[in-house]
Amino acid sequence: MFxxxxxRILIAVPVLFxxxxxxxxxxxxxxxxxxxxxxxxxMSVADITAKKEALGLNDPLWEQYGRWMGNLFQGxxxxxxxTYEPVISNIADRLxxxxxxxxxxxxxxxxxxxxxxxxxxxxxxSFIDYLTTTFSFFxxxxxxxxxxxxxxxxxxxxxxxxxxxxxxxxxxxxxxxxTIMHLILPALVLGTGIAGSMVRYVRSSMLEVLxxxxxxxxxxxxxxxxIVNNKHALRNALIPIVTIIGLEIPLLIGGAVVTExxxxxxxxxxxxxxxxxxxxxxxxxxxxFLAAITVLFSNLIxxxxxxxxxxxxxxx
Amino acid sequence: xxxxxxxxxxxxxxxSPILQVxxxxxxxxxxxxxxxxxxxxxxxxxxxxxxxxxxxxxxxVGESGCGKSTTGRAxxxxxxxxxxxxxxxxxxxxxxxxREMRKIRTDLQIIFQDPYSSLNPRKRIGDLxxxxxxxxxxxxPFEVKKKVDDILEVVGLPRAYxxxxxxxxxxxxxxxxxxxxxxxxxxxxxxxxxxxSALDVSIQAQVLNLLKDLQKEFQLTFLFIGHxxxxxxxxxxxxxxxxxxxxxxxxxxxxxxxxxxxxxxxxLLSAYxxxxxxxxxxxxxxxxxxxxxxxxxxxxxxxHTRCPFVQSKCRxxxxxxxxxxxxxxxxxxxx
Amino acid sequence: MAKYLLxxxxxxxxxxxxxxxxxxxxxxxxxxxxxxxxxxVGESGCGKSVTSLSxMRLLGKHGIVKKGxxxxxxxxxxxxxxxxxxxxxxxxxxxxxxxxxxxxxxxFTIGNQMMEGIRLHMKLSKKEARKYSIEMLNSVGIPRxxxxxxxxxxxxxxxxxxxxxxAMALSCNPKLLIADEPTTALxxxxxxxxxxxxxxxxxxxxxAIMIITHDLGVVAEMADRIIVMYxxxxxxxxxxxxxxxxxxxxxxxxLIGSIPHIDYxxxxxxxxxxxxxPSFQNMPTGCRFHTRCEFAMERCLQxxxxxxxxxxDELDDHKVRCWLGEEELAATQPGNRExxx
Numbered sequence: 001m002f003x004x005x006x007x008r009i010l011i012a013v014p015v016l017f018x019x020x021x022x023x024x025x026x027x028x029x030x031x032x033x034x035x036x037x038x039x040x041x042x043m044s045v046a047d048i049t050a051k052k053e054a055l056g057l058n059d060p061l062w063e064q065y066g067r068w069m070g071n072l073f074q075g076x077x078x079x080x081x082x083t084y085e086p087v088i089s090n091i092a093d094r095l096x097x098x099x100x101x102x103x104x105x106x107x108x109x110x111x112x113x114x115x116x117x118x119x120x121x122x123x124x125x126s127f128i129d130y131l132t133t134t135f136s137f138f139x140x141x142x143x144x145x146x147x148x149x150x151x152x153x154x155x156x157x158x159x160x161x162x163x164x165x166x167x168x169x170x171x172x173x174x175x176x177x178x179t180i181m182h183l184i185l186p187a188l189v190l191g192t193g194i195a196g197s198m199v200r201y202v203r204s205s206m207l208e209v210l211x212x213x214x215x216x217x218x219x220x221x222x223x224x225x226x227i228v229n230n231k232h233a234l235r236n237a238l239i240p241i242v243t244i245i246g247l248e249i250p251l252l253i254g255g256a257v258v259t260e261x262x263x264x265x266x267x268x269x270x271x272x273x274x275x276x277x278x279x280x281x282x283x284x285x286x287x288x289f290l291a292a293i294t295v296l297f298s299n300l301i302x303x304x305x306x307x308x309x310x311x312x313x314x315x316x
Numbered sequence: 317x318x319x320x321x322x323x324x325x326x327x328x329x330x331x332s333p334i335l336q337v338x339x340x341x342x343x344x345x346x347x348x349x350x351x352x353x354x355x356x357x358x359x360x361x362x363x364x365x366x367x368x369x370x371x372x373x374x375x376x377v378g379e380s381g382c383g384k385s386t387t388g389r390a391x392x393x394x395x396x397x398x399x400x401x402x403x404x405x406x407x408x409x410x411x412x413x414x415r416e417m418r419k420i421r422t423d424l425q426i427i428f429q430d431p432y433s434s435l436n437p438r439k440r441i442g443d444l445x446x447x448x449x450x451x452x453x454x455x456x457p458f459e460v461k462k463k464v465d466d467i468l469e470v471v472g473l474p475r476a477y478x479x480x481x482x483x484x485x486x487x488x489x490x491x492x493x494x495x496x497x498x499x500x501x502x503x504x505x506x507x508x509x510x511x512x513s514a515l516d517v518s519i520q521a522q523v524l525n526l527l528k529d530l531q532k533e534f535q536l537t538f539l540f541i542g543h544x545x546x547x548x549x550x551x552x553x554x555x556x557x558x559x560x561x562x563x564x565x566x567x568x569x570x571x572x573x574x575x576x577x578x579x580x581x582x583x584l585l586s587a588y589x590x591x592x593x594x595x596x597x598x599x600x601x602x603x604x605x606x607x608x609x610x611x612x613x614x615x616x617x618x619x620h621t622r623c624p625f626v627q628s629k630c631r632x633x634x635x636x637x638x639x640x641x642x643x644x645x646x647x648x649x650x651x
Numbered sequence: 652m653a654k655y656l657l658x659x660x661x662x663x664x665x666x667x668x669x670x671x672x673x674x675x676x677x678x679x680x681x682x683x684x685x686x687x688x689x690x691x692v693g694e695s696g697c698g699k700s701v702t703s704l705s706x707m708r709l710l711g712k713h714g715i716v717k718k719g720x721x722x723x724x725x726x727x728x729x730x731x732x733x734x735x736x737x738x739x740x741x742x743x744x745x746x747x748x749x750x751x752x753x754x755x756x757x758x759f760t761i762g763n764q765m766m767e768g769i770r771l772h773m774k775l776s777k778k779e780a781r782k783y784s785i786e787m788l789n790s791v792g793i794p795r796x797x798x799x800x801x802x803x804x805x806x807x808x809x810x811x812x813x814x815x816x817x818a819m820a821l822s823c824n825p826k827l828l829i830a831d832e833p834t835t836a837l838x839x840x841x842x843x844x845x846x847x848x849x850x851x852x853x854x855x856x857x858x859a860i861m862i863i864t865h866d867l868g869v870v871a872e873m874a875d876r877i878i879v880m881y882x883x884x885x886x887x888x889x890x891x892x893x894x895x896x897x898x899x900x901x902x903x904x905x906l907i908g909s910i911p912h913i914d915y916x917x918x919x920x921x922x923x924x925x926x927x928x929p930s931f932q933n934m935p936t937g938c939r940f941h942t943r944c945e946f947a948m949e950r951c952l953q954x955x956x957x958x959x960x961x962x963x964d965e966l967d968d969h970k971v972r973c974w975l976g977e978e979e980l981a982a983t984q985p986g987n988r989e990x991x992x
Contacts, residue, residue: 213753219709221768221819222741235758311803312757379838486927516694517865521909521923528920543839546911550921573913587843589868591910593891596872602847603840606808 001307004315005300012296019292020285024065027284033057034081034279055081068285077289078282082275087286090271097167098267101190101260102252104183106245108191109198114241116195117202121210121237122229132199139196144255148189148262155185165264186263190255194248201244206237239310246302250295332406333367334537335391335505340364340400342386346611358611360386362561363400365637368505373531373538375552375569377545377584379607382558384541388507391539392426393417404505422452425498429510431490435482441468441493442478448501463500470533471496472526488519492526499530505537512547520544524551545588549573557581560618561610567642577642577649580619617647625650656724656826656859657683657706663718664698664705673931675701675714676883680958683876685826688853688860690874690891692867692906696928698883699863703829706861707746708736723827742772745820749832751812755804761788762800765819772823787818791848810841814848821852828852829861834869846872867910871895876968879903882929882939885958889969899961899971901944938974950974 035051043051052058056067071078077087120132156164162185163169168178209215210233218232219225253269260269268287275283307313342361345354361383368374376384390397393409402409404420412420428434435444445464449455455463465475471492482490491511498506508527512520524547530536542548548555549569556566557578565578576582583601603622608614614621620630629647637645664676676698683689691699704710706721708728721728723744728736748754756764765784769775775783781800788796791814804812813833820828830849834842846869853860862873870877870891877894879887879902887900898904908922926943929935935942941951951974961969962976 213748213750214756216709217748217754217816217819218756218767220707220740220746222737222739222771223767224737232756232759236756239758310758312805379840488927516928517867517906518694518909518924519927521911521921522925524911525921525923544911545839545913549913550911584839585913587839588913589842589846589866589872590914591867591871591895591907591912592914593871593895595914600843600847602843604844606810606841607838 001304001315005304008300008303012300015296016289016292020069020289021065023285023288023292024061024068027279027281027288028061028064030279032279034281036279068282072289077286080275080283081280082278082283087282090283091268091286091290094266094268094271097265098256098260098269100183101187101265101267102249102256104187105190105194105252105255106248108187109194109248112191112195113198113202117199118206118229118234118237120199121203121206124207132203136196136199136203139192139194139199141196142193144189144193144258145262147192148186148259151185151189152262165262167266182263182265186259186265189263190252190259193255194251198241198244198248201241202237205240206233209233209236212236239306242309243302243305246298246300246305249298250291253291253294331370334370334405335368335539336365336401336403337367337387337391338365338401338403340387340390340402341398342383342390342395343398356611358609359561359613360610361390361397362610362613364558364561364563365400366556366563366566368537368539370504370537371531371535372553373540373551375548375555376539376541376558377543377548377555378558379543379584381560381607381610383561383610384558385509387558388426388509388539388541391505392424392507393421394426418452422448422454422501423504424507425501425503425505426507426509427491427494427498427511429513431487431494431514432482434494435490435497437482440479440481441485444482444493445478445497445500448497452501454501467496467500470499470530486519487515488522491515491519491523495523495526495530499534502534503536505539507539507541509541510543511540513542513544520547527551545585557584560607560613562618562645563637563643564619564646565642565644566637567639567644571642575642577644577651578619578646579623579625579650582650583624617645654684655682655722656685656687657861658722659702659706659719660722661719662702662705662716662721664701664710665715665717666710667713667715670932674717674883674934675931676705678958679719679880679883679885681878681885681888683827683859683861686853686857686859688862688873688875690870690877691861691863691880692865692870692877693880694865694906694928696882696930697880699880700831701883702880703746703831703861703863706829707740707744708733709740709746738772741768741820741825742823743825744827744829745823745825746829746831747813747816747820747833749835751809751816751836754816755812757804760801760803761807761815765800765815765822768819769822783822784818787822788815791815791818791821791852792844793818808841809837810844813837813841813845817845817848817852821856821858824856825858827859827861829863831863832865833862835864835866842869849873867895867907879906882934883931884939884972885970886940886972887970888958890966893966893969897969899969900940900973901946901975902940905943938972946975948974 034055035048035057056064068078079085080087080090083090116132120129123129152164155162163182167182215228215232218228256267257269257272259265260267261273264270271283272287275287307315340361341363343357343359346356346358347353348355364387366374376387378384386395389395391402404424409420442464445467446460449460449463450457464478468475468477473489473492482493485493511527512523515523527538528551531538538551540548540551552569554567555569555572556563557572557580558564559580565572565576565581572581573585576585583603586601587603601624605622608618608621616632617630617635620626623630625648627648633647635645635647637643660680662676662679663674665672665674679698679702681689691702693699701710701714704714705716706728716729723739728739762781762784765787766777766780769780769783770777785796785800788799793799793811793814807815833849834845837845849860850873852858862870864870874891876888876890878885879900881902887894887898887903894903895907898907902924905922905924909924911921924943929939929942937953938951938956941947944951956972956974958970958972960967961971
């Protein structure tokens with residue numbers, strides 16, 4: 001197992017390397033450059049050129065990339081072009097809120113998806129099943145910005161239960177309950193979107209398990225159908241579901257970008273949008289690097305989870 | 317009848333073999349570690365040799381994992397053997413160029429156990445049958461349709477079925493299609509890999525009878541792989557018994573059944589439930605334990621862990637297959 | 652105490668499908684005495700498994716017993732509540748299945764699955780249940796039972812898993828064991844081990860066994876009585892010797908004639924039944940076997956025969972569902988099998 005993980009990490013290195021090159025190229029291919037974004041009309045052309053020169057933007061691309069890579073090896077992600085703060089500390093400030101949002105959304109998604117998926121599978125083709133399928137269809141197809149705006153309109157304006165955005169009430173005490181109140185809407189919006197597709201996973205996984213011989217064995221032992229479904233079937237149905245966490249994390253990152261923007265949640269998603277707007281190359285590179293690591297890592301977690309939840313799978 | 321069958325066997329043993337298998341080995345590596353080092357081999361087939369004569373049926377029996385199917389697949393070149401020679405009509409298959417190999421492939425055909433998964437579900441039967449003909453350019457395109465119709469009739473299916481898809485057929489009919497597909501190329505040798513194991517009893521009889529009839533009509537040679545002893549006995553002239561990748565005994569069918577010399581063959585025969593309640597109380601040899609793993613076979617005679625007559629020599633020395641008409645690989649063969 | 656342990660009377664089981672009901676088993680009746688072994692023989696789709704699942708009431712959502720009764724110790728299993736049925740399943744009637752590879756739950760240990768039923772029905776503590784499970788595993792010939800308790804099913808061979816299934820089924824000392832193709836998926840030498848084990852169990856626990864199989868060899872070895880099923884109906888019923896020595900129904904004869912024997916010297920040709928089993932959506936009128944029967948008469952096409960006692964039967968335990976009269980049945984007797992010695 002340990003050997004397997006080492007091997008996977010070694011394979012991940014060249015992949016990561018490729019991802020950074022690809023990102024670097026895409027970012028530089030985008031029209032505009034950082035200096036254009038923050039120049040003010042009073043600056044002279046000479047000033048702009050000097051500024052570009054100082055930031056190293058006139059060097060050939062491969063040289064810029066080499067410099068970035070070299071710094072990375074020393075653990076240096078560089079300085080933000082727009083805030084002049086170290087990228088790493090910018091990211092560190094935003095990481096906490098994003099993790100909080102993503103984790104809550106994931107928990108919500110599972111809390112919605114698992115019971116509903118089981119219900120829908122055990123009563124296949126019933127009214128509940130059709131209702132669930134429709135619900136999941138909405139979850140998948142309604143874009144999160146629409147859902148987000150709808151939620152704000154409904155629960156923050158028509159029924160002012162929750163705040164419209166942010167993480168803490170401005171000038172408030174920023175207590176625990178305050179944060180939770182701010183968290184609920186964005187987490188629900190992000191969680192429902194994911195729950196939509198997850199319900200389908202749970203349903204199909206459960207349906208497959210429900211037809212297995214060992215469930216008939218369990219029933220033949222005289223077990224109550226509740227135990228048969230929720231112990232024997234669920235434990236098997238969860239194998240693919242637990243492991244799709246790894247696949248959901250990249251989706252979460254993508255979803256978080258939009259959701260954070262709508263709810264003014266001070267997380268990495270918001271930072272990403274801001275950095276794209278200002279062509280903040282170092283921050284963007286760092287964010288993409290982080291995302292790539294997360295995706296690769298979550299894939300590894302997926303495979304490791306397999307062997308944890310399924311006794312038949314052993315890696316060597 | 318006796319005379320006739322005797323005559324057949326004498327003819328076949330006098331002529332030269334159509335297929336010679338020499339020291340065939342099929343090993344699959346087991347890998348481990350960061351660099352996928354090979355730490356061992358699953359010895360599916362571990363050095364077997366036998367001959368098949370024109371027009372005869374050689375039965376290959378043994379329990380799952382004994383290597384009988386692997387042997388069949390190696391003969392029709394579905395897998396490249398790790399070691400050993402397969403000599404067809406006097407020529408080593410390994411020496412053929414890929415162009416010559418294409419010709420040989422029409423001579424060597426295989427019928428699979430599960431006729432459903434071996435037929436492309438999206439193709440009509442007519443297409444499934446005409447495809448190999450067109451690929452090997454065996455007949456002129458305008459003759460293909462007639463040939464397909466003929467072959468359907470030969471295997472006992474109505475010609476009207478050419479437009480149907482595999483799922484529209486029952487198990488027995490699908491196996492007839494599988495047989496038709498093998499037969500349409502005018503092969504010389506057909507490997508029948510458990511062709512009746514997945515079928516119902518009454519359908520098994522239909523397919524076995526069909527195979528027997530076809531053999532006579534087209535002078536076919538069969539390698540019949542099976543685990544149902546009754547079916548193998550019914551169709552085979554000679555039988556080879558395999559255990560853990562080796563042939564432990566090979567002889568004429570009646571010799572094996574009347575006078576098995578290897579303790580494993582004898583246990584296999586005795587374990588077979590006979591459909592005759594009057595014989596239910598006869599003494600049986602019930603082997604203890606399971607078949608050992610082919611990745612880590614026992615030393616000496618591979619059967620020694622389950623053999624009721626094991627002696628110390630069996631644990632140390634590998635027995636070789638000895639004897640001319642009735643060969644057995646055992647240090648202490650039964651008499 | 653009833654004379655019979657199990658009395659199945661005119662059982663009819665149907666499955667609800669999108670296109671209406673499909674009758675899978677019809678007019679199935681038989682009796683089983685305590686300690687007796689009955690074999691149910693037939694080809695795939697003849698309704699032999701559905702019959703056993705009807706007894707266990709494990710037909711799933713879409714299957715229902717529509718008519719008939721299943722008396723177990725005088726109690727009609729079709730009438731009792733689900734919770735009463737749960738008390739019987741795994742306790743008084745237990746079942747083992749064809750595929751030992753898929754019949755055990757892959758994510759729980761053998762011990763966990765063994766103890767589940769034991770704790771449920773015998774109300775033992777965890778510790779006692781574990782001890783008892785180990786005893787049971789030991790009694791079905793599993794080596795190192797204590798270690799096996801903590802193993803997962805995938806680490807055992809097919810034969811070992813079937814032994815575990817048997818240990819599990821026997822642990823509550825059932826009066827009836829239903830074995831649905833218990834050895835079909837196993838190799839011949841392992842099949843012999845399992846059949847041997849079942850014979851030992853029968854003498855040791857005096858359990859009645861209902862063995863369902865397509866293999867006439869297995870029933871010839873195990874059963875006291877045999878029921879032959881065809882297309883959802885019982886076509887012949889007799890004790891094992893009568894059935895093999897003097898089969899009456901043309902289907903039974905065809906079935907016996909179509910198995911290649913290993914104890915005959917040489918067989919020129921197997922008897923084969925032409926055609927295939929009809930589907931339930933498309934059941935022939937009259938006798939269901941008439942489409943494949945070489946003795947079919949006008950009457951067979953129109954009227955369905957009943958399962959009636961064979962006339963002039965000395966033992967009075969032979970029943971057949973066929974329009975051929977006694978003389979005609981006798982006339983079909985010899986010759987079907989071309990045996991040359």
